Amino acid sequence: MDVTAPRVSERRVHVVPLGHERDRIVTPLREHRADIVYLLADTPNREADRGVVDLDVDFDDPAATRVDPDGLTDYQREAWETVAGFAEVRVLPVELADVYDVLGVTTTVAAHHGAGGDDRAAGARDRTSGTGDRLFANVSTGPRVAAVGVAMACMIVGARPYSVEPETHRHDVREEPLTTGVERTVDLPLYPMDAPTRDQVAILGRLYDRAAQDRTTDKWNLIEWARERDLAFLREAGESRTAKYRALETRVLDPLRERGYVELEPVGRSDTVHLTGIGRRVFFAFQHKLDA
Incomplete structure (x- = not known):
């Protein structure tokens, strides 16, 4: 010690x-x-x-x-x-x-x-x-x-x-x-571990709230919600719709999907984003980041 x-x-x-x-x-x-x-x-x-x-x-x-x-x-x-x-x-x-x-x-x-x-x-x-x-x-x-x-x-x-x-x-x-x-x-030895970012936890929280209301969530819904709350990943994304989608995918959804926290379901020309069981538990584990 x-x-x-x-x-x-x-x-x-x-x-x-x-x-x-x-x-x-x-x-x-x-x-x-x-x-x-x-x-x-x-x-x-x-x-x-x-x-x-x-x-x-x-x-x-x-x-x-x-x-x-x-x-x-x-x-x-x-x-x-x-x-x-x-x-x-x-x-x-x-x-x-x-x-x-x-x-x-x-x-x-x-x-x-x-x-x-x-x-x-x-x-x-x-x-x-x-x-x-x-x-x-x-x-x-x-x-x-x-x-x-x-x-x-x-x-x-x-x-x-x-x-x-x-x-x-x-x-x-x-x-x-x-x-x-x-x-x-x-x-005991210390090993580095990547925790989800504050933005990623916020998105997990949004998905959790929507699921609790039995409502689906697509990428644009997440972008609009994140813009209203001034989440960091959108601040330097530019004004174009394409740039906002790219920022959401590369900085939030792709890392969450790779870890098994969210799943994407193609629906027409868009994707519905679903929170997985492990993603729900990870949100509970890291929701304190939203208060920092």
Whole structure:
């Protein structure tokens, strides 16, 4: 883990799935002097869209966060209470079995704190902080799907993931934690990952809204909608209709189609643009970009 001292105005922010663990949650946070800790509490079938985070709630009130402490094990509540003794704890409801929910929540937290390359450059910041903070994420404390979501989010935003190896293992998580003690903390490698641009996320959002209204969307509809919102890809496209189509295709639709986020259906002389299932989930994961 990166243990270099943060700047005076920079805080150490950790994202940690609240899985069937205690020591692997608490020990690294205490040892590395976490300032703010986001505990991701498993909330299957939560009401909010995937990746959506309400960061304006009263985190001292579990009811406001929609996290039920009675649904946690004794040792999970103990981990929560212990961390709250030395850091500010913010518990978030997340469906830990949904990689896109975990991914979206983690990238939204990163954007909120101005942590990571693109979000920091965009000027995203915590309202209580004058600058971007340093973000870390524990990939050891939740189910494997959650670990993948957290790790992907770190790759996207340039945060630091870390893995915590236990000293011993337990097996009946209904009675006691899966593991005890900490042998060591290991840095994980960082790989660059291309996240969709703000314009691409906006177009995915437009397609999602239209689909929710059971309405079809062609390319010209997207161009007109993007022009009204002054999306970047049209600003230097010129005034000709052909140039606008070309800008939409090369800078937005072609990359989205290559990644499987949208599909085009020829209808007469035009194309109807459809949002795929994975495109819908990607929109939820990255919709925080629209608020930057």
